[in-house]
Amino acid sequence: IYNRDPTFFTDWLDVGDVASYAFTGLTAARDYVMNVRAKNANGVSSQVVARATTLDGTNKAPLDFSASPLLSEATHNSFRISWAKVTGATSYEVQYGATNVNEASPWIDVGNVSSYIFTGLLPNTMYSAGVRAKNAYGINFALSATIVVDGRESHFIRTLPAPPGSAAPDSDGSDHEPYVPKPTPTPIHDTLNHLPPGIQVSNWRDGAQGQQVDHIGVGRADLVARGILNAVDVWGYITPGIEVCFAQQPGRIVFLDAAYMPRQLFDLSAYQRDGMTCATIDRAGTVVLLRGDSPPPIQPVAEPQSSQPEPSQPQILSDCEVWLWETVNFRESPPDGPVIIVTGLREWLPASEKQHGYFKVRRWATEGWISGDYVYTRGDCGD
Secondary structure (H helix, E strand, O other), rough: EEOOOOOEEOOOOOOOOOHHHHHHOOOOOOEEEEEEEOOEOOOEOOOOEEEEOOOOOOOOOOOOOOOOOOOEEOOOOOEEEOOOOOOOOOEEEHHHHHEEOOOEEOOEEOOOOOOEOOOOOOOOOOEEEEEEEEEEEEOOOOOOOOOEEEEEEOOEEEEEOOOOOOOOOOOOOOOOOOOOOOOOOOOOOOHHHHOOEEEEEEEEOEEEEEEEHHHHHOOOHHHHOOOEEEEEEEOOOOOOOOOEOOOOOOOOOEEOOOOOOOEEEOOOEEEEEEEEEEEOOOOEEEEEEEEEOOEOOOOOOOOOOOOOOOOOEEEEEEEEEEEEEEEEEEOOOOOOOOOOEEEEOOOOOEEEEOOOEEEEEEEOOEEEEEHHHHHHEEEEOOO
């Protein structure tokens, strides 16, 4: 081993018949040169040289973001994502995805800045974007950007329609044929009322949107191989309890969660209702009907036993964990207690109580409550 300052070589060290060796007791932030040679009873080989620099001793990735990044300044082919810089970051990476593609762009290193403009996009298309901070020691947790539309927070921003006289972009964002203006049709805002036969979406509120997609829109080869019978993409103001039904041959239903980039796959509990295969969702994403066995029919809901606590009373939990899929308020008490912090922590958290649809968890050294509308659960998490 060779240390540049002061300059010296250590003695050769026999480490046995191994393929690696860890040098210890070195100096932080120092350049080193290592020589390696092989030997046997008949002699030694020529040496090879390897070089490395030890870390400076901090060894910490950047801190997590304290607030959600923001989407803004949409044009017909671009939009901006902006964020608050975090301690320890030396640069930032951004990523975007279109709802009609189901495949996110690669992460782009944009340097030590606090905003970035995505360009070369398609007009009149819904996009999402995220950012993560990094340094020499790692990358923090990526966070999806948001925008407030009609008083509601959304993770999607729509590019503007292409202006008359401009070139119509291809799917790769390039311009070729001249744009020919066409009459603007009357916009259909309640797209969930205009889905094709075979798809029925119910229990939704104003602001929810949807469209049927094919195997290209689903965009996953593993699901294509399993046999896609039908699929619908749902976005906008999505509330818990929205029911999606397919009036087609029975099958299994899976869900591509739009809160992740690329979208994460989850199985949904499907059931039969009025000859349709149905499931419920509580967030934006793509609902896909696959070939498979018929799900069971709806079972009557049993009356609660008297031993169960009333909904207004806390339920003590002993085997329940929750995972946040959205940035939420961490409150002192449910359902409208003071907000301790806004958190987007992505890990399984043990829940000790449930009340008013909220789970009591511990984050760092503080206990608080998070809404059950924004978590995945596993284990026995109560009624």
